[in-house]
Amino acid sequence: MTAALRTERLTLRGYDAADAPFVLDLYSRAEVQRWLGDGTQRVRTLAAAGEKIERWNELHGSHPVHGVWLVSTHEGEPLGTLLLKPIPDSGADTAHDIEIGWHLHPRAWGHGYATEAARGVLEHAFSAGVTRVVAVTHPGNQASQAVCRRLGMRSLGLSRAYYDAECALFEITAPADAIAPATGRTSSGPGAPGDHGPAGRTAADAEPLGRDAGRRCGSDGLGGVVVGSRDSWGIS
Numbered sequence: 600m601t602a603a604l605r606t607e608r609l610t611l612r613g614y615d616a617a618d619a620p621f622v623l624d625l626y627s628r629a630e631v632q633r634w635l636g637d638g639t640q641r642v643r644t645l646a647a648a649g650e651k652i653e654r655w656n657e658l659h660g661s662h663p664v665h666g667v668w669l670v671s672t673h674e675g676e677p678l679g680t681l682l683l684k685p686i687p688d689s690g691a692d693t694a695h696d697i698e699i700g701w702h703l704h705p706r707a708w709g710h711g712y713a714t715e716a717a718r719g720v721l722e723h724a725f726s727a728g729v730t731r732v733v734a735v736t737h738p739g740n741q742a743s744q745a746v747c748r749r750l751g752m753r754s755l756g757l758s759r760a761y762y763d764a765e766c767a768l769f770e771i772t773a774p775a776d777a778i779a780p781a782t783g784r785t786s787s788g789p790g791a792p793g794d795h796g797p798a799g800r801t802a803a804d805a806e807p808l809g810r811d812a813g814r815r816c817g818s819d820g821l822g823g824v825v826v827g828s829r830d831s832w833g834i835s
Contacts, residue, residue, distance in 0.1 A: 679703035
C-alpha cells in the first residue's frame, strides 16, 4: 500500500476508486496534458479515470517506497499527483534510476505545492534507503526546472538517456546533496509538522513536469509510456 505522507500544508495518499472524478478533471485538461504527451493519454471518461487508478495501484501500490500519490490539502481538497517510480530509459544502463514528477491541477499552480509535496516524497525515499533520484523536463519547461532547483536538485544538462528524447536532466543524491534546507519535518503519519517550499505565488509551480513536443520528457506514469515494467529496482 502506498505510504501516506503529511507535510505542513498537504496530505499525500494513494489513489482509490472514489478519486476517479478528480483524475478525469485533472488529466482531461489540455493545459496539463501539454507536458505529458501527444494527447493520446488524455482521460476522457470516468471509466478511463478509474482504469488509470487501477493501473497505478497495480504497478506501484504494493511497493514499500515508490508510488503515485494524490496530493490534497489537509481539509481534503485534491490538488494533483506526485509520483516516484522507475524511469523508462533509452537503452542505457539506467535500470536502477528512480524519477520524481508532479502533475498539479491549474487551480493549485503558483502556491509552492509541487515543491512541498516533492520534498516530502524525497524525504520518504531517502529515509527508506534510496540514494539517488532524477527528474527530467522538456528543455524549455522553466517552471518545472525551477521546482527542481528549489528542491536542491543539480542540473546535469541535456540528456537522451530517458524516454528516447532530449531532456533537461536533474538529480539529487542522499546524504551528500540531501534536500534543500527547510523548516519542520515531513512525516509518514498524521498530526506531525512538515516542511515546504515557498508558498508565494510564483511561476515555478505552474506547470507539470514533462515535454510539450514530439516524444515527451518527464514522468507521467499514465500507461502510454511503459512504467513499472521491471519487477523491482535496486538500491545500492
